[in-house]
Amino acid sequence: MSRTIPIHLDSAGxxxxxxxxxxxxxxxxxxxxxxxxxxxxxxxPLANVxxxxxxxxVSYYQTTLSDPDMRAAIRLTLAVAVITVPxxxxxxxxxxxxxxxxxxxxxxxxxxLIDLPFSVSPVVAGLVLVVLFGAQGYLGPWLDRHDIRIIFxxxxxxxxxxxxxxxxxxxxxxPLMQASGNEQxxxxxxxxxxxxxxxxxxxxxxxxxxxxxxxILCNARAMGEFGAVSVVSGHIAGLTDTLPLQxxxxxxxxxxTGAFAAASxxxxxxxxxxxxxxxxxxxIRRRYERGQRAAPSGRMEAGA
Amino acid sequence: xPATRFNPLPGFGLTMGYTLVxxxxxxVLPLAALLVRTLDxxxxxxxxxxxxPRAMASYRLTFGxxxxxxxxxxxxxxxxxxxxxxYRFPGRGLVDALVDFxxxxxxxxxxxxxxxxxxxxxxxxxxxxxxxxxxxxxxxxVMVALxxxxxxxxxxxxxxxxxxxxxxxxxxxxxxxxxxxxxxxSVVAPTLLPAVLTxxxxxxxxxxGEYGSVIxxxxxxxxxxxxxxxxxVIRLEEYDYAGAMALAVVLLAISFLLLITINLLERWSSRxxx
Numbered sequence: 001m002s003r004t005i006p007i008h009l010d011s012a013g014x015x016x017x018x019x020x021x022x023x024x025x026x027x028x029x030x031x032x033x034x035x036x037x038x039x040x041x042x043x044x045p046l047a048n049v050x051x052x053x054x055x056x057x058v059s060y061y062q063t064t065l066s067d068p069d070m071r072a073a074i075r076l077t078l079a080v081a082v083i084t085v086p087x088x089x090x091x092x093x094x095x096x097x098x099x100x101x102x103x104x105x106x107x108x109x110x111x112x113l114i115d116l117p118f119s120v121s122p123v124v125a126g127l128v129l130v131v132l133f134g135a136q137g138y139l140g141p142w143l144d145r146h147d148i149r150i151i152f153x154x155x156x157x158x159x160x161x162x163x164x165x166x167x168x169x170x171x172x173x174x175p176l177m178q179a180s181g182n183e184q185x186x187x188x189x190x191x192x193x194x195x196x197x198x199x200x201x202x203x204x205x206x207x208x209x210x211x212x213x214x215x216i217l218c219n220a221r222a223m224g225e226f227g228a229v230s231v232v233s234g235h236i237a238g239l240t241d242t243l244p245l246q247x248x249x250x251x252x253x254x255x256x257t258g259a260f261a262a263a264s265x266x267x268x269x270x271x272x273x274x275x276x277x278x279x280x281x282x283x284i285r286r287r288y289e290r291g292q293r294a295a296p297s298g299r300m301e302a303g304a
Numbered sequence: 305x306p307a308t309r310f311n312p313l314p315g316f317g318l319t320m321g322y323t324l325v326x327x328x329x330x331x332v333l334p335l336a337a338l339l340v341r342t343l344d345x346x347x348x349x350x351x352x353x354x355x356x357p358r359a360m361a362s363y364r365l366t367f368g369x370x371x372x373x374x375x376x377x378x379x380x381x382x383x384x385x386x387x388x389x390x391y392r393f394p395g396r397g398l399v400d401a402l403v404d405f406x407x408x409x410x411x412x413x414x415x416x417x418x419x420x421x422x423x424x425x426x427x428x429x430x431x432x433x434x435x436x437x438x439x440x441x442x443x444x445x446v447m448v449a450l451x452x453x454x455x456x457x458x459x460x461x462x463x464x465x466x467x468x469x470x471x472x473x474x475x476x477x478x479x480x481x482x483x484x485x486x487x488x489x490s491v492v493a494p495t496l497l498p499a500v501l502t503x504x505x506x507x508x509x510x511x512x513g514e515y516g517s518v519i520x521x522x523x524x525x526x527x528x529x530x531x532x533x534x535x536x537v538i539r540l541e542e543y544d545y546a547g548a549m550a551l552a553v554v555l556l557a558i559s560f561l562l563l564i565t566i567n568l569l570e571r572w573s574s575r576x577x578x
Contacts, residue, residue: 003506005404005456008463026484027391034387035399037380041452042402044427045409045417052420091326098319102311112563113327116335119559121513123533124552127540128334131341136545138337163330185313195314224410226516231537244412244516251416251520260420263413270408278401 003118004168004217005277007210009285046267053264056257064261072238073246073262077223079154080242084161084222085215092169092214097203100177101185111174117166125163126231129156152234157242160228165218172214176207213280220273224266335556342549353550362532363554365443369531370511373450374458378504381458382496388459389466407456411516418449419521441523446531449517454507461503465496465573498573505569509562513555 054061064070095114099107117125131137133150143150150156184206188198204211226244233240241249243262250259342350353359388400406414422429422439432439439445469492477487515533522529530538532555539548 003457005407006460008460030383031387031391031393034380034384035395037384038399038402040428041455042399042405044421045414045452046402046405048417048421048427049413052417091323094319094326095323098316098323101313102316102320104320110323110327112567113331115563116331119509119513119563120335121515121533121536121552121555121559123515123536124338124513124555125334127536127548127552128338130540131545131549132334132337134545136543138341159330163334166327166330182311182313189312189314198313199315220408220410224413226410226412227533230516231540244410247410247412247416248520251419256420259416263416266410266413270405270410270413273408274401274404277404 003115004171007213007277007281007284009281009288046271049260049263049267052256052260055260060257061261061264064258065265067258069238069241070246070258070262073241073243074265076154076157076239076241077243080158080161080229081219081222083158084165085219087162088165088169088218089211089215091166092173092211095170096173096177096207097199100174101182101203114167114170117164122164122225122227123231125228126160129159129163129232151232152236152240154240156232157229157240160232161222161225164225164228165221168218168221169211169214172210172217173207176210177203180206209280209283213277216273216276220269223269338549338552338556341545342553345546345550349546350550350553353547354554356547358526358530359532359535359551359554361527362530362535362551365446365529366512366532369443369446369450370508370514372447373454373511374504374508376447376451377454377458377507378500381455381503381507382462382500384455385459385462386466389463403459404456406452406454411453411514412520414452414517415449415520418452418517419445422448422521440521441529443522443529445521445523446518446529449521450511450514453514453517454511457506457510458500458503461506462496462499465499469495498569502566502569502573505562505566509559509566512558512562 065074099110130151133139133143133156135144135151137151150159180203184202185198188202189195193201224244225242226248229242230245230248233242233245235241235245235249237249243266247259247262247266250256250262345353384399384403388396388403419440420426422432422445424430424433424438424440426440429438429440437444439448473491473495474487477491478484482490513533515531515537518531519534522531522534524530524534532551536548536551536555539545539551
């Protein structure tokens, strides 16, 4: 069970459910109810974004997106992701190596600490940074004397984003590194490979898909974070407004089409994320099926 | 792996040190700073700030709407997971892929599109308005937004459990003469219950801290449709640090209680698997 969206191999090797499950009337009713729920909470919200974004035509959409403040928001959002994702990627690799490949006391406590940002409200995540670095914060006076601005500035936005995305890559990698065991690395070391070489050529390839998936999830959240960033941003147009903040600002200015245009970019980011997940699941399923054909009793390779 | 075994893999000190420093600086230190700063308040001041009438109204809304949304998801999310796992029908693959959409969609976009859908002129709001139901800018809207963000947690927690469910058990029950309802009640439901509760708790935990998707659709009227995270933001904008921190500590305490509950539930439900 996961606090993110787990890779899920629904029909891998199992085939469709039996048609006999339930009488046709019951079956139709259950499917109808479930699809009605899915329509209201999944299909319509997505369709609404796309339709409303193009509500005033394609050329209006293009004009809205080429507005200088919008351009600045897009650039800032990309910059935040470009800084955040590598930081959490290096952390995720280090944490997974330490936790997944070694045993020590207090492991589950450490995992709980890594998971904490999943449980903290984004608003609280922003607030803790204000408490530390804000004008009335612990380090506020010192920062002020040295003319360093963190809150209402890029460093604060990045810190807030890093905080909320800390677990994403680590939590994908830890179970994979645990599942693939230590034998291959031990063999490489015995054959004289250095620790780094073993990591690059043995460990990293064995977790590459999980790694990529973690990066994709981390990136989606980094680009889309709203609450934490909203608290520390200061909403300075053209400077500290990210794309999600731009959505809110345009909405409050009663610029519906503009808000939806900005929202449509983020919705496409979500669709790309889901598309990538589907691709990954398809790859794993294909590999699993090949493995089934080769060795009917073979188990799926962990972390394929 | 037994703990006593010699582990020849290098780099434990380096990666462990980096992990501890990173988690310490990014996660633990800021949260600790919040708690320490709150200790500057006298207990009486803390109590006054954490329980003033506007704060109490915001907790009631946050918890009420979160519980209701998690409940709706426990019911309809379980149904959706069941239908996706058990039946084959056109569009099944698409709906299955879209289940993750609320998780992947930035919350501001979720708020925007839900507020628009349920507004008086929206695709869904128009019909509901004719029935005399107003969703947008009411507490009901808060519940709708929280249902949206919690949906993937329930469905994705239940789906693998339903797929891995031993169907022979159901068939055995049916063969022994149990009716469909009796089979469901005494064989299926008890097996699913731990997963439903876990999904419910995950959705609840997510809903209590949720901010972005709610503030668009809520209307944000003090005492009526103002959630606790929004009140924190408002206190901050008023430079009322103490008020913001008192609310934040209450929310944090509840998050931790839920985190512990979820861990216990997961341990319990994993006993039912395999």
